[in-house]
Amino acid sequence: MTKQVILGAHFPGVNNHTVWTDPAAGSQIAFSSFAHLARTAEAGLFDFFFLAEGLRLREQRGKIHDLDVVGRPNTMTVLAAVAAVTEHLGLAGTIQATYNEPYEIARQFGTLDHLSGGRAAWNVVTSPDAFTGENFRRGGYLDRGDRYVRAAEFVQACRELWESWGSDAIAADPARGEFVRPGAGRGRFDYRTENFGISGHFTVPRSPQVHPVILQAGDSDGGREFAAHSADGIFTRHSTYDAGRAFYADVKARLARYGRSPESLKVLPGASFVLGDTAAEAEERGRYIRRQQVSPQTAILMLEQVWNADLSSFDADGPLPPFDPDPEAPSIIQGRARMYDDPVAVARKWRALAEEKNLSIRDLIIEVTGRQTFTGTPASVAAEINRSVQDDACDGFILVPHLIPAGLDEFVATVVPLLQERGVFRTSYAAGVTLRDRLGLGPARPGAAWAAARREHVDA
Amino acid sequence: MPETSEVHLAVALDGAGWHPAAWRAACARAADLFTAGYWTDLAREAEAGELDFLTIEDSLGLQRPRRCDPRVGDCSDHVRGRLDAVLTAARIAPLTTHIGLVPTAVTTHTEPFHLSTAIATLDYVSEGRAGWRPRIAPSPAEAGHFGRREFPPLTVGNVTDPDIAAHLSDLFDEAADAVEVVRRLWDSWEDDAAIRDVPTGRFVDRDKLHYIDFDGRWFSVRGPSITPRPPQGQPVVASLAHGDVPYRFAARASDVVFVTPASAEQAVQIVAAVRTAENYPERPRPSLLVYADLAVFIDEAPGAAAARKRRLDDLDGAEFTTDCAIFAGTPAELADLLLGWREAGLDGFRLRPGALPHDLQQITRALVPELRRRGAFRAGYAERTLRERLGLPRPASRYQIGAA
Numbered sequence: 001m002t003k004q005v006i007l008g009a010h011f012p013g014v015n016n017h018t019v020w021t022d023p024a025a026g027s028q029i030a031f032s033s034f035a036h037l038a039r040t041a042e043a044g045l046f047d048f049f050f051l052a053e054g055l056r057l058r059e060q061r062g063k064i065h066d067l068d069v070v071g072r073p074n075t076m077t078v079l080a081a082v083a084a085v086t087e088h089l090g091l092a093g094t095i096q097a098t099y100n101e102p103y104e105i106a107r108q109f110g111t112l113d114h115l116s117g118g119r120a121a122w123n124v125v126t127s128p129d130a131f132t133g134e135n136f137r138r139g140g141y142l143d144r145g146d147r148y149v150r151a152a153e154f155v156q157a158c159r160e161l162w163e164s165w166g167s168d169a170i171a172a173d174p175a176r177g178e179f180v181r182p183g184a185g186r187g188r189f190d191y192r193t194e195n196f197g198i199s200g201h202f203t204v205p206r207s208p209q210v211h212p213v214i215l216q217a218g219d220s221d222g223g224r225e226f227a228a229h230s231a232d233g234i235f236t237r238h239s240t241y242d243a244g245r246a247f248y249a250d251v252k253a254r255l256a257r258y259g260r261s262p263e264s265l266k267v268l269p270g271a272s273f274v275l276g277d278t279a280a281e282a283e284e285r286g287r288y289i290r291r292q293q294v295s296p297q298t299a300i301l302m303l304e305q306v307w308n309a310d311l312s313s314f315d316a317d318g319p320l321p322p323f324d325p326d327p328e329a330p331s332i333i334q335g336r337a338r339m340y341d342d343p344v345a346v347a348r349k350w351r352a353l354a355e356e357k358n359l360s361i362r363d364l365i366i367e368v369t370g371r372q373t374f375t376g377t378p379a380s381v382a383a384e385i386n387r388s389v390q391d392d393a394c395d396g397f398i399l400v401p402h403l404i405p406a407g408l409d410e411f412v413a414t415v416v417p418l419l420q421e422r423g424v425f426r427t428s429y430a431a432g433v434t435l436r437d438r439l440g441l442g443p444a445r446p447g448a449a450w451a452a453a454r455r456e457h458v459d460a
Numbered sequence: 461m462p463e464t465s466e467v468h469l470a471v472a473l474d475g476a477g478w479h480p481a482a483w484r485a486a487c488a489r490a491a492d493l494f495t496a497g498y499w500t501d502l503a504r505e506a507e508a509g510e511l512d513f514l515t516i517e518d519s520l521g522l523q524r525p526r527r528c529d530p531r532v533g534d535c536s537d538h539v540r541g542r543l544d545a546v547l548t549a550a551r552i553a554p555l556t557t558h559i560g561l562v563p564t565a566v567t568t569h570t571e572p573f574h575l576s577t578a579i580a581t582l583d584y585v586s587e588g589r590a591g592w593r594p595r596i597a598p599s600p601a602e603a604g605h606f607g608r609r610e611f612p613p614l615t616v617g618n619v620t621d622p623d624i625a626a627h628l629s630d631l632f633d634e635a636a637d638a639v640e641v642v643r644r645l646w647d648s649w650e651d652d653a654a655i656r657d658v659p660t661g662r663f664v665d666r667d668k669l670h671y672i673d674f675d676g677r678w679f680s681v682r683g684p685s686i687t688p689r690p691p692q693g694q695p696v697v698a699s700l701a702h703g704d705v706p707y708r709f710a711a712r713a714s715d716v717v718f719v720t721p722a723s724a725e726q727a728v729q730i731v732a733a734v735r736t737a738e739n740y741p742e743r744p745r746p747s748l749l750v751y752a753d754l755a756v757f758i759d760e761a762p763g764a765a766a767a768r769k770r771r772l773d774d775l776d777g778a779e780f781t782t783d784c785a786i787f788a789g790t791p792a793e794l795a796d797l798l799l800g801w802r803e804a805g806l807d808g809f810r811l812r813p814g815a816l817p818h819d820l821q822q823i824t825r826a827l828v829p830e831l832r833r834r835g836a837f838r839a840g841y842a843e844r845t846l847r848e849r850l851g852l853p854r855p856a857s858r859y860q861i862g863a864a
Contacts, residue, residue: 020656020663021656021658029584029687029688030584031554031584031585031587035554054686055573055686056682056686057669057684057686063666064664064666064669064684066662066663066664066665066666067661067662067663068663069663070654070663070664071649071653071654071664071686071687071688072686072687073577073580073581073584073585073687074574074577074578074580074581074687076547076578077546077547077550077577077578077581077582077585078550078581078584078585080547080548080550080551081550081551081553081554081581081585083496083551084496084500084551084552084553084554084555085554099571099573099574100571100574101569101606101608103520103569103605103606104520104569104570107520107544108544108547110543111543111544111547111548112547114494114495114496114543115495115496115543115547115548115551116496117496134680134681134682135573135681135682135683136571136573136679136681137571137572137678137679137681138571165541170491170494170541171536172483172490172491172493174483174484174488174490177484177537177775178536178537179483179490179536179537179538179539179540180535180536180540180541181536182536186522186540186541187522187540187541196607197607198604198605198606198607199604199605199607200521200601200602200604200605201521201522201601201605202522203519203520203521203522203541203542203543204494204541204542204543204544205494205541295661296661297660297661297662298661
């Protein structure tokens with residue numbers, strides 16, 4: 001059977017991928033930018049709009065990182081506003097399970113689901129780092145190994161809250177004088193685990209999706225397992241065809257032991273793209289964008305992320321450092337995930353490549369880090385996307401434009417119609433459909449079933 | 461606020477209205493209370509009446525109507541359940557253009573960092589119309605929803621016990637710290653921090669981003685915010701106060717205070733008490749704007765509003781009482797009352813519609829025209845931001861060199 005392609009629209013993030021030096025680059029914070037990207041995605045019949053989150057400004061060498069786009073809104077608040085300017089588009093927000101409590105987050109997603117008519121999705125992330133924790137009364141207190149345990153319990157707590165009102169609890173019957181149906185569940189909950197001991201009454205009646213769609217971002221073994229036992233979708237970096245097929249097979253194989261079918265978890269890599277009328281033009285535009293993404297200052301900074309040392313005295317147009325990184329030195333980067341597992345090996349590989357091709361630091365960084373996932377004509381990009389989906393390298397993509405706010409315009413105008421021609425992408429939104437339905441996830445699986453399956457396997 | 465003879469009006473939105481049986485009134489949209497359309501329609505109505513701002517009630521626990529004893533009945537004849545007020549305000553924002561949006565958000569169990577970015581974002585999506593009503597959550601039931609703190613039982617009878625009074629006073633102190641953190645974070649980006657300087661490759665001038673380094677009894681917060689300084693610089697903070705402790709909180713934390721006089725005479729005393737509290741030595745802002753709360757039932761025909769209120773009382777099986785004065789009468793009588801009370805030194809009124817949407821429509825379509833006929837209500841929205849409408853200057857960031 002032909003699979004349908006799932007498409008998400010990632011609002012450009014606070015990293016060097018987002019080009020701010022281009023004359024077409026707009027505000028990263030004005031609501032009009034969010035509205036523009038969301039409306040474009042909805043015009044292109046996308047499944048959902050996606051927002052990342054970071055709760056402390058990144059620092060490098062003890063200073064706030066100043067080279068990339070920085071500054072973003074509160075995720076939930078801006079999504080509630082985007083709900084007002086869209087009608088069908090799913091609204092996916094990245095929210096920490098570490099610096100929040102289930103009661104609040106369940107309230108916010110329950111509210112967003114009501115206010116959007118069943119379009120809410122939650123990308124669950126965890127962070128154990130004390131650096132970000134300095135902004136919060138909770139502090140940073142999680143061992144790396146404990147974070148997925150807390151996250152799973154957190155999501156489970158939210159599921160119990162979302163279900164705590166009966167589906168028919170709101171009678172709103174003035175003749176009988178019953179606002180809530182007598183005897184119906186109206187928010188009572190009691191949840192006690194290793195990380196939580198909460199009880200009382202939830203304020204938000206059951207929402208259209210009951211459970212918002214749960215996404216998980218993180219490619220580690222723990223992250224994959226978390227997705228298998230707790231999520232509806234996984235946002236991954238494995239966007240290439242071969243890496244995608246291996247990842248897809250691995251993740252989907254984990255589902256059976258939690259009593260789940262392969263279709264119940266969607267694999268959605270993040271993907272960048274550059275389009276042109278010809279392949280050569282797309283290549284040329286791709287090179288131009290990568291030079292914009294990697295300024296001389298950014299090149300030095302990205303080199304420092306591997307060498308883990310102050311390289312500010314190096315010339316971006318000159319050769320790489322002749323020495324190896326010191327893996328024992330304390331990390332100079334804070335506020336983002338560690339990017340390289342074996343920096344010494346990476347450094348040696350980069351140096352060899354630079355010597356072989358006679359690349360400067362900036363050229364090398366552009367070569368190794370900048371390349372877009374898809375580069376080509378609309379027809380070739382549509383073909384590549386479809387091939388990845390049909391061959392089970394993924395179920396769709398979360399597209400990351402490089403420009404705010406117009407970075408998705410061209411894709412919607414040129415690639416979407418070609419996917420539609422292939423019969424692998426919708427030609428209109430079905431009315432009255434929740435995001436969960438649109439993604440083919442079916443009705444929310446009861447929280448007790450999630451919990452039982454997880455307990456059975458984790459305890460076994 | 462500028463020296464004019466105009467009355468400032470705000471409306472307090474809560475569920476189906478402030479009367480516990482309001483959801484059973486003929487006008488009620490009881491089945492729509494959890495929909496975006498319901499709240500948007502109310503906001504548009506308030507905006508059509510050119511009110512200063514609307515507030516949205518919220519709490520981290522389920523409503524417990526005064527009359528309802530869960531040990532006796534299951535309270536099924538009252539509205540129960542509510543949506544998050546900040547998100548509701550954000551959902552309204554793009555569909556309105558003038559009215560101020562002031563949601564309630566609790567300071568007790570929440571993160572000041574998240575509160576700060578949420579209200580700043582509301583200010584962005586409303587283009588300068590955001591406010592925030594901070595409130596405390598003293599009950600052990602709400603504490604149980606978070607499982608991190610144990611609070612003593614709270615009853616109508618024990619609020620003056622020394623232990624309970626100390627508990628409440630602590631929560632107000634914590635709330636004042638929360639507002640301080642929120643305000644510092646709003647200032648932690650100077651207005652012109654994003655420089656987009658291509659030659660040096662810098663998007664921001666990091667010298668214009670500031671650590672706030674707040675270290676208090678309940679929490680410490682490092683900063684800076686992840687959200688740039690909001691359009692108003694400092695969104696409006698408004699708090700409800702019934703006594704000296706919350707008056708002092710308002711003096712420390714707020715721009716606007718909602719008070720609850722029972723009469724014009726009492727309004728004089730309350731305004732005096734607020735001004736006394738304001739002598740708090742560290743208040744860095746202009747004088748508090750004092751709005752009196754008033755629950756209102758309004759109909760054109762003499763006696764109709766009182767009869768309507770009585771019918772709701774009968775449905776509910778009890779006479780409606782609330783923490784503020786209750787008015788039932790004609791638009792002209794309400795105009796008389798407001799203009800009379802204003803002489804006590806009040807800057808404005810926050811009206812709590814007894815039943816929605818009827819009493820809101822009576823405010824916007826009957827009371828406002830009546831006040832306008834008397835030259836006591838402005839014609840049209842002249843200002844862009846909520847601060848401007850309230851006569852509050854836009855302050856420079858406290859971290860800006862040379863800031864006052």
